Amino acid sequence: MRVTVLTLFPDAFPGPLGVSLLGRALENDVFTLRIIDLKQFSQEGERVDGSPCGGGCGMLLSARTLEAAIASLPPPDPSFARQCIYFSPRGALFSQKTAHFFSQQHDIVILCGRYEGIDTRILEEYAFTEISIGDYVLMGGEIAAMAFIEASVRLIPGVVSTHDSLIEDSFVASSASLLEYPQYTHPVRWRKRSVPPVLLSGDHEAVRQWRLAQARMITRTRRPDLWSKYVASKLNAT
Ligand code: ADE
16 A cells, blocks of 8 residues: 655654554555655745635645645556545544545545645545544644554554454444443452453353443443444344
């Protein structure tokens, strides 16, 4: 997977993408990160940003700057579709399903907005897909880009252990999963809090049932939306 990031803040990368399993995947070229500094593309005597036509606060990244940055990219390999992504709260909500789709892509170009955003004509001209990572407002696209890259790259086979991937797969296949059950490690007693005895019983079936019951209870109380999907998927399966 080749990921190109267009940003006003190139120093923000690779950041957390350069450590642990993702850092290793980066070293081993499982994915590549090319970071392009948008400041290099301001036109002579012009700024990278401009005020919004029609008035309003803040500044927008200008179409001319962005056009020059996009034009500097090598042409896409004809055998792979280039996916152009722009992060904004207006986009479709990012999900595990979306991460699976992008984990199978080979050429991803990410444009990180800043200030109040960018000139909309860029999104239209280059057919950017707009993605939001949640219903809240960030200062720019960099953090969203990192969340997107991490969630997608960890699904590339071999990046994390097969065990984790398999759990993931069941999550996506049903698109109606439960939230995770609570986990404990040693010591068995800590600050008057004990590990639930069933987890120490050695009875694998009892452990499986306890975890399922916990996952169901947590999902039902914390995420009624996921719980409804889960119940519907169980009903459909019978
Ligand atoms: N940029 C600003 N807020 C954002 C969000 N919630 N998701 C993606 N990109 C953003």
